[in-house]
Amino acid sequence: MGTIIAVDIGGTHLRTAAYESEQFKPSAYQRTNTLANEPGVFDRMVKAIEEVWPHTQKVDAISVSSPGPLDPYTGCLLSTPNIKQLDNFPLAPKLSEHFGVPAYLDNDANMACLGEWKYGAAKGHHDVLYLTISTGVGGGVMVNDQLLQGYHGLAAELGHSIVDPDGPPCSCGFNGHLESFSSGPAIVKYVLKELEAGAKSSLKRDPNLDARQVAEAASKGDELSVSAYRRAGEYLGIAVANFLVAFDPSIIIFGGGVSQVGPLLFDSFRASLQTRVFYPRYLENLKIEMAALGDDAGLLGARTLAEVFLQARR
C-alpha cells in the first residue's frame, strides 16, 4: 500500500497527516487554523494536504474526518452548523477531482471510533461503542468489526437519543436528548438554572461559565457543581443502558473534554448504568475505558477508513 493522507476538520484546527502503511506515526504532519468563518476553507485544506503530500511515495487515498451531518456514501457535507461555507459541499468528490486519488469522508465521532478500534483503546474488540462528551455528545459504533453507518449514513448519532421525552431542549432544538443532559453546555445550563432558582454555590451567575469551571468548583466541594455532574452521569447511564440493549458491545470508549473529569461524572454514571441494565449479562466482561488517541483520533480514524476501503478493493 502507498500513502494515505488523513484530514481532520476541527472547529479550531485543520490537521493533515501522511501515513505510510505499517507505520503508526505520520511521515508528515501539518496543523493550521480552520478559520471556519473566513472564506477559503477548501483552499486552505488543499494547501494543507499539499504540504504533507509525499515527494516519492504514491498516494492511495485521501480520507477526511469532519463534523456532521454528512453523507459518507456521496462524500458530501450536508448542513454544517460550524462551517457555513461548506453547506451541501461535495467535499470528497472535489478532493478526489483535485488530487486524482479516491477520497473518503465520515463524521468525526465515527472516525474516532474507527481509530480507537484499529489503533487505540478498543484494539482487538469486534463490537465497540464510542461516545465523545464535550460541547456536544457524539457516537460511533463498530458491529462485528464494521463501522455502523446506516442507510443514509446517519447511524450512531447517539447524542440525539431521547433519554427523557420531557427533558430540556438540546442544541438541535428537540427535547430530552442525551446531549441536553450530559454535554458540557448542558451541565453549565443546569448550574445557571439552579443558581437563578436560588441554589447556594461558590459559582456566580456568569454567562461565560464553562463545564471546566464547574468541575473545578466540584473538586473544591461545591454541592451544586457536584450535583450537576452527578445528574449528567445519571442520564448518561440511562442512555448507555439503552445502547447496550441496542448494540451489546464488548467495550465502551469515552472521549471528549467532559469525560476527562473522572469519578465526578463516572461514579454516578456507573451506578446509574448498573441500576438500569435489565439483564446483568450485558455487563459481563464489558470494558469501560477512556479514549487512547487524544487529538489524533480523527486523523487515525480517517486513515483507518481509507485502509478499510483499500483493503476491500484489493
Next chain:
Amino acid sequence: MGTIIAVDIGGTHLRTAAYESEQFKPSAYQRTNTLANEPGVFDRMVKAIEEVWPHTQKVDAISVSSPGPLDPYTGCLLSTPNIKQLDNFPLAPKLSEHFGVPAYLDNDANMACLGEWKYGAAKGHHDVLYLTISTGVGGGVMVNDQLLQGYHGLAAELGHSIVDPDGPPCSCGFNGHLESFSSGPAIVKYVLKELEAGAKSSLKRDPNLDARQVAEAASKGDELSVSAYRRAGEYLGIAVANFLVAFDPSIIIFGGGVSQVGPLLFDSFRASLQTRVFYPRYLENLKIEMAALGDDAGLLGARTLAEVFLQARR
C-alpha cells in the same frame, strides 16, 4: 446445498419444517404443541424433527428459533421464563450431537427479522429494523446485510429500551421500557388503571381483559380504548426515533398481534415519530411496512440463519 431443518419453539406450538434449497415452501412440515410446562420438551422437539427429516436428501443443518434470552454463539438457552425445563440448556449442541449435523440457535425476533429480510417484506433492504409487538416487544436489526447480534448475542433487545425513566414497570421488572408502554398487556394495564381511577368506558374492570377487546371497543368509539392505543403509539414513536438515530435503517417492519390493529396504533405512532425525529433525512425513503411472513417468520428466519452460516463455510 442439502436440506435445512428449521425449528420454531413458540409458547403454544412447536413447528418444524424441512427446506430444500431454492424452494420457498417446505418439503415437509409438522406442528405440535410445545406443552412448555410438561416434561419432555426436548424429546418432543427431536420427534418433530425426525418427522420432517428427509429420506433421501442430505441434511446440512438444523436451525432453531426460540424465545430468549439465549447465547447464539454457544447455542445455549439461558433463562427461559416460558420453558423452565430448558433453563441453561445447551440446545444446539444437544441437537447437533443427536442428529450429527451442525445446529444453530437464535431468538425469535432476530429470526423473524432475518426471515423478513431474505424472504419477506424487507427483501432487497440492507439496513432493517424489525419490531414485533404482542405480549412483549421484540426487536431484530440487520446492519449492512448482517444480523446484529452483539458481543453476548444480546443486541437488539429493543422492547427493553428505556423510553421514559419514570415510566411504568415492564414485565422484566425495570421501569419505563418500550414494552411497558406499547405491548398488549401494557395497553390493557393502562385501561384497567384508568377504569380504576374512574374513567368512563364501555369496558368493564375485568382482570381477563385483553388488547384485542380494547381494540374492538376502540373501533366502536370507546374514548378510553382509543386513548390507550394512542398512548402506545406515541411511546412507540419516541422509541423508534431513537432506533433511527442508532441504526438508520431503510425499512421498519412491524410484526406481532398488536401491530395488526392498523391506524388505531399507527396514526399516533407516525405523528409521534415525525415530531421526535431530530433530523428529517432519517425519514427520506424510509419504508414502514407490516411483516409479510406471518406464522412462518420464525421457520424462514431459522432457515435463513443456517443458509448464512452454510454460505460462509463454503
